[in-house]
Amino acid sequence: MARRGFTLIETLVSLAMAAFLISGTAGLMIRAARLKIKSDILTASAGLVRDRLARLRSLSFDDPDLEEGGHGEVIADRATGRVFRVSWQVEDGSGGRKAVRLRAEPERSPERAVEARVLLDASLGF
């Protein structure tokens, strides 16, 4: 009686195909999760810049937080659970104007920072 099972090659090929499928799906899941985290962090960085910008705009023109030079704070963002460093550099220009450069960066991945620049004018009255 001619009995025959799978050959080693057939078994290895089928195993390789299954492994390829599983690793492809797992890789896709990992990539999607990473992209979501990256997107959340970038959104949070932009949100923190916007938040600090609103607070700086509300200050009087001669407030200590708007004095020429570097300023900064460390914030624990409760939407992402991460710690961010928010810093801003004030340049006192002529004619009652100040240029502010803001930057928010996650402590663990500073390459995902968001920057904004704003010009404050004393004549606006706020």
Added chain:
Amino acid sequence: MGNTKGFSLVESLLSLAFSLIIILAGLELFGVSRDFFLRLRSGSEDRRAALAALDKLESDIGRAGRFLAVPVGLGLLDGLDAGEGGLKIEGAEEELALLRDIEPGQRRIEVVDASGIKIGREVVLGDGTGAQVFRVDAVEDDTFSIDPAAGAFYARETSRLFLLTRVEYALDAAAGIIRRKENGGGGQPLLESVRLFEASYDEGPNTAFARLALRTKEKKIYERHMFPKNMSRAFRK
């Protein structure tokens, strides 16, 4: 007839069992990846909805006190008021061009175009020093009636008339819905599944602050400071 031979019962059962295992494993893999992507999508949607609600609030707060420096300065209107019940934002929706001067005791006002005015809405009339808030109780063509009557003389050249808009935000705690009510209308749901909504306004530095959280497994809290520029003290008279 050649030497033909079919599968034995044991072989058929074994192959069926193997096929079943492979199909079940495939389905499980599909299910796991589907759950994973759905969870990711749900998290993103929650986040996007919460941030969109804060954007809407910030946009409304940006209009708080717009063109209302005199009535806010005189204490006739709040402009922006935050309490435990929620948030109230008042601003000017549009300017209405007066056709003639307003005399003390006058109840009828003629404007160039009254198409945007509805009964029950409020208008604010003021010049550089005084202001009054009226309720519209009748509209006919480009003329409308106000209540109470004008309390002073308002010259057409120096006075400005604005249609007031009032937006209220409140959390319906039982249903977990933040509702946005415009000009006393029915409150439209702005955000659902809300666990926490707090808003405050600090007149000192002139900043508003909002904090909200959703009823999801992830205990995320979304916070934002906002700058109501039209509420600045420098604008009040």
